[in-house]
Amino acid sequence: MDKQTMVRNINRMKAEQNAVIVAHSYQVDDVQEIADIVGDSFALSQYCSASAADTIVFCGVHFMAESAKILSPEKTVLLPEINAGCPMADMVTAEALREAKKKYPQAAVVCYINSSAEVKAECDICCTSSNALAVIRSIDKKDILFVPDKNLGSYVAKMCPEKNIIFWEGYCITHHKIRKNEVLASKELHPDALLLVHPECQPEIQELADYVGSTKQIIDYAKNSDHDKFIIGTEMGVLYQLKNDSPHKTFYMMSTGLICPNMKKTSLQSVHDALALKRYEINLEKDIIERASHSLSRMLEVAK
Numbered sequence: 001m002d003k004q005t006m007v008r009n010i011n012r013m014k015a016e017q018n019a020v021i022v023a024h025s026y027q028v029d030d031v032q033e034i035a036d037i038v039g040d041s042f043a044l045s046q047y048c049s050a051s052a053a054d055t056i057v058f059c060g061v062h063f064m065a066e067s068a069k070i071l072s073p074e075k076t077v078l079l080p081e082i083n084a085g086c087p088m089a090d091m092v093t094a095e096a097l098r099e100a101k102k103k104y105p106q107a108a109v110v111c112y113i114n115s116s117a118e119v120k121a122e123c124d125i126c127c128t129s130s131n132a133l134a135v136i137r138s139i140d141k142k143d144i145l146f147v148p149d150k151n152l153g154s155y156v157a158k159m160c161p162e163k164n165i166i167f168w169e170g171y172c173i174t175h176h177k178i179r180k181n182e183v184l185a186s187k188e189l190h191p192d193a194l195l196l197v198h199p200e201c202q203p204e205i206q207e208l209a210d211y212v213g214s215t216k217q218i219i220d221y222a223k224n225s226d227h228d229k230f231i232i233g234t235e236m237g238v239l240y241q242l243k244n245d246s247p248h249k250t251f252y253m254m255s256t257g258l259i260c261p262n263m264k265k266t267s268l269q270s271v272h273d274a275l276a277l278k279r280y281e282i283n284l285e286k287d288i289i290e291r292a293s294h295s296l297s298r299m300l301e302v303a304k
């Protein structure tokens with residue numbers, strides 16, 4: 001099937017099924033092009049919780065589709081690629097977290113949205129990279145067990161010195177692997193460019209940055225800045241929107257390795273098949289939905 005026919009079919013099925021296609025900014029360009037909304041984890045959660053659609057086709061990774069289901073349990077949520085997971089989310093299990101909670105009974109428990117529904121069900125409140133600071137500051141307790149991203153945890157600890165952040169040993173395989181010497185080389189090559197990095201990068205990379213922010217915050221920063229050259233320190237999928245927003249500006253990738261293989265699994269074909277075959281449907285136990293929705297809804301309340 002050629003691309004035009006595929007897109008026509010997708011749009012027809014979407015209308016027939018009252019479906020929306022949501023895509024994370026790390027998706028391939030073809031998928032971003034046909035999506036009803038493209039955004040970061042927070043923007044997509046907000047969109048899904050307010051959507052009037054019957055079906056959500058979630059072009060992203062597993063924990064994101066689960067979050068959409070938790071926020072809208074009455075909707076059909078489809079993940080076009082069943083094996084699109086997030087290695088960082090797998091670095092914390094509900095069982096391990098229950099053990100840690102016994103060790104730190106005095107601590108509030110905050111989970112990055114990059115975690116399973118079972119883990120969210122064990123937490124007091126959830127956060128994304130764009131609202132982590134607001135979420136942490138909304139908590140009365142000083143001690144905060146923060147799972148699973150130790151790099152986002154370090155960022156939060158630096159920005160909120162009044163809190164005692166207890167870290168977890170998790171990290172994003174894509175952002176964490178970037179080395180300081182690569183970044184220094186890139187800065188040397190493009191001395192007049194601003195360096196914008198995601199807080200999933202290691203602290204030593206964050207320290208080199210002119211700006212640290214979530215996917216959407218990086219996109220907005222570049223769009224609104226008077227500057228016209230940027231080194232981008234997050235997954236390369238953001239280039240699609242950066243170039244669309246500011247065709248006259250120049251963007252360099254901080255490293256050639258900034259590709260999330262799981263985010264790249266979804267194609268136009270998989271979106272087409274998701275709608276045609278109603279696959280792969282996300283189903284969660286009622287009890288998990290109820291408990292996990294508490295931490296997600298609390299996040300949406302704190303950071304509207």
Ligand code: 13P
Pocket residue numbers: 039040041042086114128129130172200214215216
């Ligand atoms: P944000 O969408 O919050 O920027 O997070 C990035 C990410 O790694 C998603 O998996």
Ligand code: SF4
Pocket residue numbers: 026061085086087088089114172173174175235260261262263
């Ligand atoms: Fe997970 Fe990192 Fe990929 Fe996001 S970019 S889905 S955190 S591996």
